[in-house]
Amino acid sequence: MLNKDISIEQIEMWLRETDEQKLETLWDAANTLRKEHVGDEVHLRGLIEISNYCVRQCAYCGLAAGNKNTTRYRMNADEIYACAEEAASYGYGTVVMQAGEDYGIKTDWLADIVKRIKENLPLAVTLSMGERPFDDLKTWRDAGADRYLLRFETSDSHLYKLIHPPLPKQTTDRFEILHHLQELGYETGSGVMIGIPSQTFTTLANDIDTFRRYDMDMIGVGPYIANPQSPLEIDGIDYPVAAADQVENTEMMTYKVVALTRLVCPEANIPSTTALATINKKSGRELGLSRGANIVMPNVTPVEYRSKYEIYPGKACLNETAKQCQGCLAARIASIGRTIGNGPGSRVHHA
Numbered sequence: 001m002l003n004k005d006i007s008i009e010q011i012e013m014w015l016r017e018t019d020e021q022k023l024e025t026l027w028d029a030a031n032t033l034r035k036e037h038v039g040d041e042v043h044l045r046g047l048i049e050i051s052n053y054c055v056r057q058c059a060y061c062g063l064a065a066g067n068k069n070t071t072r073y074r075m076n077a078d079e080i081y082a083c084a085e086e087a088a089s090y091g092y093g094t095v096v097m098q099a100g101e102d103y104g105i106k107t108d109w110l111a112d113i114v115k116r117i118k119e120n121l122p123l124a125v126t127l128s129m130g131e132r133p134f135d136d137l138k139t140w141r142d143a144g145a146d147r148y149l150l151r152f153e154t155s156d157s158h159l160y161k162l163i164h165p166p167l168p169k170q171t172t173d174r175f176e177i178l179h180h181l182q183e184l185g186y187e188t189g190s191g192v193m194i195g196i197p198s199q200t201f202t203t204l205a206n207d208i209d210t211f212r213r214y215d216m217d218m219i220g221v222g223p224y225i226a227n228p229q230s231p232l233e234i235d236g237i238d239y240p241v242a243a244a245d246q247v248e249n250t251e252m253m254t255y256k257v258v259a260l261t262r263l264v265c266p267e268a269n270i271p272s273t274t275a276l277a278t279i280n281k282k283s284g285r286e287l288g289l290s291r292g293a294n295i296v297m298p299n300v301t302p303v304e305y306r307s308k309y310e311i312y313p314g315k316a317c318l319n320e321t322a323k324q325c326q327g328c329l330a331a332r333i334a335s336i337g338r339t340i341g342n343g344p345g346s347r348v349h350h351a
Helices: 009-016 020-040 077-089 105-120 134-143 157-163 173-182 201-214 231-235 251-264 274-279 284-290 322-335
Strands: 041-051 094-099 125-129 147-149 186-195 218-224
Touching: 009 201, 009 251, 020 218, 020 251, 041 077, 041 322, 077 094, 077 105, 077 322, 094 105, 094 147, 105 125, 105 134, 134 173, 147 218, 186 201, 186 251, 201 251, 218 251, 218 274, 218 284, 251 274, 251 284, 274 284, 284 322
Parallel strands: 041 094, 094 125, 125 147, 147 186, 186 218
Antiparallel strands: none
16 A cells, blocks of 8 residues: 555655556555545645845756846835735635745845735735745744745755855755744745756655655645756756666656655645646646645736746746636636635644
8 A cells, every 4th residue: 555654665666667557556546645635625826926036056047146148026015915915816825925045035024025915815925035044034934924935956965065056155954944944833845856967766765755754734846847047057067877867857757756745745735836837738737636736826926027037948827817827727627626725725734
């Protein structure tokens, strides 16, 4: 029986599995656990990409500080609040404010926006602001922020340093920050990319086990999509792995990771991501939802900003308005016999 106690060795075996009939067993187990622990509701989180400024030079990311070919923007408080109002008007239970690691986003300024949303709108607030000082994280929590997303990207410490170099004279530990977020009482989310160059099956199995060890409340996984403007694509990295051990950045591999993540963290909120919809625009989101996921994150960022928030190119729904996105997702969710959830869709702990 496939369940939470699956070993790391078994996780790696499933990651390497290519037999479609055998994989049906994995999809069924993940879907059954999803139904038992989080039900048939799909909760919608309105994504607001509030700034594309970033001080970091992450190898995989189009927002990297050194990219001179992107037009930088930072939304103002009223623009952000208007997006939150729109999300609430569609019945979304959460807004996710996301940015590069942008210290132009002042701590108190963002705290004021969080307070304004919490006081006036029936929304949970999720923040994804990168590695901010502990005092910032506490201020935002005290202002009413409910959740925080910080992807650790890979559990391989050497690969992590290559794809996510530290700022000069500064070392940070994302796992320490995740632990601190949990202590502050945030619902805490993390995640990894699938198929980043030099990621091995063993590393990815360890990533999935790490979700289990940290008992993450939210877990976002998606395929690595190369950005030609990113340092990784321009310069590459020197960390050779055997071709047979390199994880592929495919749609199928992403479903395997979603399903295995559901097995090890049956209560977690797991999105069927935009990146998955990008590599399969026809049915990527639906297949993700059928193989363990229970969250979708429609974009409510104004269209004029979306193309500038280009972590990777060709993002799905780039030119759709929030209204168009809402109608499309409702139809897609209904098409697989699922319903849209009401309320914030917080993690439900089971005895």
